[in-house]
Amino acid sequence: MLKIDNLHAEIDGQEGKKPILNGLTLEVAAGEIHAIMGPNGAGKSTLSYVLGGRPGYEVTQGSVTFNGQDLLDLEPHERASAGLFLGFQYPVEIPGVSNVQFLREALNAQRKARGEEALSGGEFLKLAKEKAGLLKLDMEMLKRQVNVGFSGGEKKRAEMVQMGILDPTFAVLDETDSGLDIDALRVVGEGINAIMRAQNKGVLLITHYQRLLDVVQPDKVSVLAGGRIVATGGPELAQRLEAEGYDAVMAEAEA
Amino acid sequence: MSDAAILPTTRDESWRYADADWLASADPAELSQWQEVSVAAGESQADTSVITTDGVTRIRVNLAEGARYHHVAIIGADGYARLEVEVTLAKGAHFEFGGVTIGGGEARQEFVTRTIHAEPNATSNQVVRAVQWGKAIGNFLGRIDVHRDAQKTDAGQNFRAILLEKGASANTKPELEIFADDVLCAHGAAIGALDETAAFYMAARGLPPQIARKLLVQAFIGDAFAEMEDELAREALMETALAHLELAVLEQAGDRE
Ligand SMILES: Nc1ncnc2c1ncn2[C@@H]1O[C@H](COP(=O)(O)OP(=O)(O)OP(=O)(O)O)[C@@H](O)[C@H]1O
Ligand SMILES: [Mg+2]
Numbered sequence: 001m002l003k004i005d006n007l008h009a010e011i012d013g014q015e016g017k018k019p020i021l022n023g024l025t026l027e028v029a030a031g032e033i034h035a036i037m038g039p040n041g042a043g044k045s046t047l048s049y050v051l052g053g054r055p056g057y058e059v060t061q062g063s064v065t066f067n068g069q070d071l072l073d074l075e076p077h078e079r080a081s082a083g084l085f086l087g088f089q090y091p092v093e094i095p096g097v098s099n100v101q102f103l104r105e106a107l108n109a110q111r112k113a114r115g116e117e118a119l120s121g122g123e124f125l126k127l128a129k130e131k132a133g134l135l136k137l138d139m140e141m142l143k144r145q146v147n148v149g150f151s152g153g154e155k156k157r158a159e160m161v162q163m164g165i166l167d168p169t170f171a172v173l174d175e176t177d178s179g180l181d182i183d184a185l186r187v188v189g190e191g192i193n194a195i196m197r198a199q200n201k202g203v204l205l206i207t208h209y210q211r212l213l214d215v216v217q218p219d220k221v222s223v224l225a226g227g228r229i230v231a232t233g234g235p236e237l238a239q240r241l242e243a244e245g246y247d248a249v250m251a252e253a254e255a
Numbered sequence: 256m257s258d259a260a261i262l263p264t265t266r267d268e269s270w271r272y273a274d275a276d277w278l279a280s281a282d283p284a285e286l287s288q289w290q291e292v293s294v295a296a297g298e299s300q301a302d303t304s305v306i307t308t309d310g311v312t313r314i315r316v317n318l319a320e321g322a323r324y325h326h327v328a329i330i331g332a333d334g335y336a337r338l339e340v341e342v343t344l345a346k347g348a349h350f351e352f353g354g355v356t357i358g359g360g361e362a363r364q365e366f367v368t369r370t371i372h373a374e375p376n377a378t379s380n381q382v383v384r385a386v387q388w389g390k391a392i393g394n395f396l397g398r399i400d401v402h403r404d405a406q407k408t409d410a411g412q413n414f415r416a417i418l419l420e421k422g423a424s425a426n427t428k429p430e431l432e433i434f435a436d437d438v439l440c441a442h443g444a445a446i447g448a449l450d451e452t453a454a455f456y457m458a459a460r461g462l463p464p465q466i467a468r469k470l471l472v473q474a475f476i477g478d479a480f481a482e483m484e485d486e487l488a489r490e491a492l493m494e495t496a497l498a499h500l501e502l503a504v505l506e507q508a509g510d511r512e
Contacts, residue, residue: 096474
């Protein structure tokens with residue numbers, strides 16, 4: 001359902017343009033959870049931002065097709081209503097805007113774009129309560145300002161509540177497990193399974209740790225290094241990385 | 256009174272950011288008029304001003320012991336518009352001010368306050384938010400006088416501006432005349448662009464740029480209305496302020512930073 005072909009992208013930063021993705025090719029079929037692992041600075045977050053259409057991240061070559069449609073041709077908000085969800089490595093604080101207001105506006109904007117009817121205030125709250133319950137997040141947290149004053153772990157849990165409410169068909173989750181305590185990791189992992197494990201859905205799961213993969217069992221694992229996919233395998237690849245490290249596994253892939 | 260005949264110029268401290276051309280052709284008599292407000296001991300009063308036409312409005316407020324006065328104002332005029340508030344606080348009185356300037360084009364919108372803490376234990380708090388685009392200018396000049404025996408004065412001022420386009424600007428200058436020693440005066444000021452990281456986060460959840468940026472502006476100016484107790488009045492004022500936003504500007508704000 002997501003097909004990335006020979007993707008090259010650069011970041012327009014303060015010191016000028018810097019190429020980060022160098023011919024990245026990857027395909028995730030419907031029904032699949034595909035884990036991405038890779039060293040710090042490899043370009044994992046960059047990949048997620050490029051997929052989300054973040055300003056300043058420029059595609060210079062290659063293509064991304066999402067359910068047969070040219071993803072790169074869509075505006076960021078159009079990608080969301082087409083079914084794409086980005087779980088941020090660092091969720092953003094929005095002072096003065098409550099989670100409830102933000103998510104209701106977002107959901108109804110998506111529904112409108114898809115020609116569906118808006119949810120009423122009551123319907124929305126019922127849905128929000130259900131998803132907050134699934135992630136064991138206190139409903140009171142959703143009445144507070146978006147991510148303001150949330151702990152690192154609470155932010156990640158709130159991201160998954162957002163995903164539950166918006167119900168995307170494809171999620172790119174960038175280190176959703178970082179900052180979570182052991183119990184929260186299990187809750188979030190099971191949340192991902194509950195929301196995204198389905199025939200018509202897919203996930204790109206960016207992580208550094210096997211622990212999350214024990215809960216969300218990926219169908220495939222790829223290693224991203226130097227802006228490209230350098231190895232792809234089954235769940236056993238993650239276990240080898242955990243045991244042997246990137247250097248050993250990558251040296252073998254190059255050989 | 257002699258000052259009735261003298262026209263201020265931009266060399267006068269409290270007129271430094273004013274529109275010089277407008278001032279030169281102004282009617283001196285009109286500029287020297289004050290609306291008077293007095294709040295009796297222990298009483299409270301709340302007023303709102305919505306200024307949509309050019310000109311100068313001046314309000315002089317006298318707060319007796321323990322009196323409270325809350326003024327919330329929006330300036331959305333197209334040319335030069337200025338609201339001046341001068342408040343004198345007796346013992347234990349409180350002055351609360353919330354101001355929003357919002358406009359584009361050639362608008363020059365300003366709040367000028369003078370808060371006179373004449374007696375001990377009085378408090379004041381002023382929150383001003385400016386949202387400008389085009390070549391518009393938003394100003395806040397807040398002078399605070401603390402008299403010699405006005406111990407335990409607590410006076411706060413906070414000014415923040417969001418410039419939606421490159422040509423817009425904002426100015427602020429706190430002026431403190433403090434003659435007591437046991438005094439708290441907090442001042443904060445920041446001028447910047449709309450938070451584009453937040454705007455992208457909102458887009459990633461499906462909000463079109465116009466709605467996302469409007470929500471951000473709403474949250475930003477909401478600070479100036481935060482102390483209003485009447486929720487309906489607060490929402491109505493928010494609507495009034497947001498009606499001045501030009502949606503086309505919101506659509507493109509990110510590209511023109
Ligand atoms: N705004 C920016 N300006 C310049 N360089 C940037 C910018 N953002 C990221 N980079 C650089 O791009 C490279 C890839 O960063 P990215 O965040 O995609 O890595 P990552 O694989 O997600 O790493 P991590 O595992 O640490 O999260 C890094 O070298 C980083 O320093
Ligand atoms: Mg990263």
